[in-house]
Amino acid sequence: MSGTDRPAEGWTYCDVRPRSAPDLAPDLNPRRASLIRVVRAKWVNGTVLHYRLTPADEQAGGPPPQLDAVRDAFAAWKALGIGLDFVEVADPAAAEVRVTFDQSDGSWSYVGRDVLGIAHDEPTMNFGWDLTTPWGRVTALHEIGHTLGFPHEHQNPNAGIVWDEPRVIAEFSAPPNSWSEAQVRHNILRKLDPAEVEGSTWDPESVMHYPFDPGLILQPERYGREGVPAPDGLSEDDEAWVLRWYPGLEPDPPRLEPGRSVPLELAAGGQADLVVEPAATRDYRIGTFGDADTLLVVFEEVDGEPSFLAGDDDSGQDRNALVTVRMRAGRRYVVRVRLYSAWTSGSTAVMLW
Structure with a gap:
């Protein structure tokens, strides 16, 4: 077993800051x-x-x-x-x-x-x-x-x-x-x-x-x-x-088209990435469906770097994640969905409309 030599003055250690606690219902599964x-x-x-x-x-x-x-x-x-x-x-x-x-x-x-x-x-x-x-x-x-x-x-x-x-x-x-x-x-x-x-x-x-x-x-x-x-x-x-x-990103994620639901076959902790290239400039709604806890985030690519636009976390709540964002024609957006858990056999999905 390898290791770093002990400093002459003794080990000094990280004093990690307390973590925030999620606000979960006491009767949650x-x-x-x-x-x-x-x-x-x-x-x-x-x-x-x-x-x-x-x-x-x-x-x-x-x-x-x-x-x-x-x-x-x-x-x-x-x-x-x-x-x-x-x-x-x-x-x-x-x-x-x-x-x-x-x-x-x-x-x-x-x-x-x-x-x-x-x-x-x-x-x-x-x-x-x-x-x-x-x-x-x-x-x-x-x-x-x-x-x-x-x-x-x-x-x-x-x-x-x-x-x-x-x-x-x-x-x-x-x-x-x-x-x-x-x-x-x-x-x-x-x-x-x-x-x-x-x-x-x-x-x-x-x-x-x-x-x-x-x-x-x-x-x-x-x-x-x-x-x-x-x-x-x-x-x-x-x-x-x-x-x-945090695995390496796919070079060519699938596209998310308006009005078309995309099933997400994810294990707990898994993530789906989808690209949106809108044909029209307007407000769009993006949401998840199914019995699942998810974190939904939307980025706009600006000079090759993702810039946060909107996000929603529905974990522990009896609803699905939903955001409304203004997207402009000719620009590229990335939708990322991280799954916390799914508690039925039904499929989790994401949709743009």
Whole structure:
């Protein structure tokens, strides 16, 4: 098992921001609710995430090498062939992801689409230590992983980790982390709800896993005795999972024509992409049909880049997703439908009219 060398001052860790909770009816079918919780943090595949790095002349602690380390980390995720894209912008109001380098605030990020609920003048990610070291480069990959919608792997309920809780609390309450007990429980001891976890296995080599010194884990015994080494990059499972959620885009998606319903044969978490090239300029309605929870998003292609027009999320509600958008003749639009769940044998479909 490979790993990054332990810094002389000790491990400093990501303090991930709490996730928002979906507003679901208490009597909602548990399987349906579980799928909504798993999928809701993920972006619609094909989204362009714009990120803004706070320059050094605006905030101390962000010299160019630190900025370049974040750019390199975005490039490493993209190099896997995922369907998301990352574009750096100068205007905070144009950025879904706003990165700061406040050395007094540790390293942290919001998770997935929760960044959309953060005010444009507030950061969604921060780096609180040097990113040019091996551990710093892993940290940059880790925080971007949170922004892609991935939680901490060591909190996976399938890991079977039994902690020496008093020792863990003592370890992380001391420098360099100096966390409160609540922070220790939120970031380490708390196990994720099984309804929010994809898959059934644990990956101790994941970039989303903290390293741990020997003596903090009681079970599995091996990791209590040896500890968990720091990841030195993206693991094989990291690469497989991110490509499952964000596979490379089809070069020629099918077309969505007015008045014609298109069936969607999707598994939970799957996505359909369709192209609209309207013959007339007018307001169009686009909606899903069937007993399904979906996220429906419409983009207009502007200078080769998808620009968000409208979206609707019907998850957990007794309705279907529906948007009204003005489309112009001669332009190209992309409709993307991400399925949370379908609870009958009937087909899910999307229609333009």
